[in-house]
Amino acid sequence: MEQSNILWVDFLANGNRLLKKEKMEELINNAVKANITHIVIDAKIPYGFSTFPSKYAYHVSEMKDEQYHGWKDRDFLQEFIDIAKGTELKIIANVDIFAEGNGLTREGIVYDRPHWQVVHYDQALSNMPTAAENKYDPTVFVNPIHPEVEAHELNIIKEVIGKYEVDGIVLDRCRYPNIFGDFSNLSRTEFEKYTGHVIENWPEDIFTVHNMKPNFGPLFPKWAEWRAKNIKNFVHKAKNIVKHVNSDLIFSIYVGSWYPLYYNEGVNWASKMYHPSLAWTSEDYHTSAYAEEFDFIMTGCYYPEVYIEEAIQNNRPANWYSVEGAIEMSNEAIQGQIPVIASLYLKDYTNNVGQFRKAVELCKERTSGVMLFDTVYVEDYKWWNDLEDILLKYSK
Template structure:
């Protein structure tokens, strides 16, 4: 049993103290000691987190430490306290020291003249530059990785391990489609090409990566993004079928139809489910749960003080579609979602293995307040309830995609300011995706206004 499980009544304050200071307190006998109380943590002390996507920000940061300093200063001045820098983009290659996979040589990004290849010619360490610069400004630096991404296909071509090494095709996920089961590399199309999370070779490869990342001196934390299956139709390989049959304890004669019918969509399930459907959801959630537990253990084995966490989408009601139960194992999923969740589903909630969880409260700019999913406030409130104080819960919006890209500037700017209040008072902090959006429209003043108001108006 982990420490924070044993002392659960005090876990929120303890975790926030640990997350914000990112250091343990030790007495003269080198025993870990803590101070806490039951009062709510003030907004001024809650983390304010900004994400830095690798590809979108690559034109500025790939080859310029000066630009990193410039923009981290802007983040600090706006009131952010923590930065998550993406060091394993969707290509699956990396921007940190490791011998496990190649370094990023180029990424595609949108420039005024169109989608273009941005090459990295600098030889200095990308992650170290963020750590050194961020710490000089008093910011905490977390490294984010696209966990189960193995390659990325764009109009510029394919990049990453799955495109570079034909022997790794068996690592790629196989998708259930209306036309049959096909390897994601054979399906074609653009976007991230996922590994199969069930594959033990894939898992060992990724665990070595996070272990190398944890070895970074002075890195404050690690956040796993895309720690999930590709989609609802993933993975239906023979490999995964055999692992599922081991999970069941017997063979499945009519695969995949006794598991899932092609074309099934999360949130729009048939009234009659296949015989093994709920057990299939259990199995997928167990795969991700067990990987997260292993990743935490590997990270903490290298550095017990580093913070470990995940980014997940706040839409829990349909998140089973990507094989993830991010709630606490104390949250009885089947009591609320009996259509798809078995009584055993809650066993594979992994929140108790996390120090911090970033919640994508990705509602529209016209849906800031409310108590339901698909409002920023509701996403945060519901995540807080489901996580049951097992981890620090930090939520907030994506301010550049979906309706955020089409609404008027006045609506968006106001929503950015309001999003701070909606999120920070509903959970344990504020999270914004992505730095590039603030930069493109110079929207820093609006998030600063929201952070300042959240602090100044607090009783």
């Protein structure tokens, strides 16, 4: 795979500004000028709403937030495809998978189908976080192994690639919300089938919670393996759907780069060639790895520190709490089996264009490209010229 420069367009962050078509056109023109090769466009957002008219999901214009009501009877995805025609930009549709509601506004399909919702370890526990990366994230997750959930998510993927001339699909939030979910009766039954025996102390044999932190029990390594295999099974089905329609369609995913902590998300995004030896991994954990299912993987190297030495100076707990360290971790886990594209959270470089430039350059030098999240920051910080300058240097 040639070097790729990927720009993400998050609907929630950009939808209001992009109500005007000329703003969409301006974005596409700026992206082409800056040597962007791929644009990721939200087809389904974290709360389960679609940006296009769907048979299966509510439309974004039906959200309670009035700023999105201007999208009524419009198709965000198709409009981007139309405007990008005639350019060399590849359009990848993003589908947020196991995220189907907004817990603050209490809206989304999960409120129609509460039996889909993730059951947390102890739902009586106050202040239970809903997402591993941010306890204040209102996203409501659904149980990945519920048959109705699986069918729903696969139907939306089929719908997108069946209706739209996209160049590929990227999966996001294709995971569990965090370590505390899912502990439903369905998950217990299926895990007992997997292990071949009844769990005497449920859920304490998996882990106990003290001060909102888990203490791993004797079954946790097997539990981590099983959860990761559940996600791998879904990914395999999604890939078959995409490649059956067109084997040339891109099939990719976004994950966080913090592999040693990814038991939170219940995902093993490494190559099956990688045999990690961590406190929470089983001997067979590598069998749950799914990297080989994808054409490339985008790993979030979301740190303000670019180099490892900066992380050390700032007393970060590990070297991989830096862009450089995260890239090293990503490359180690993927084992060269598929291209890795390091991804940056541009808000980490607010008021520091020099650090932004260093980060982009490092991603370009050490991986198969860079993914920039999100467009809104390039706009707000007026970084288009800087981006063009950096990416032009690597296009020669």
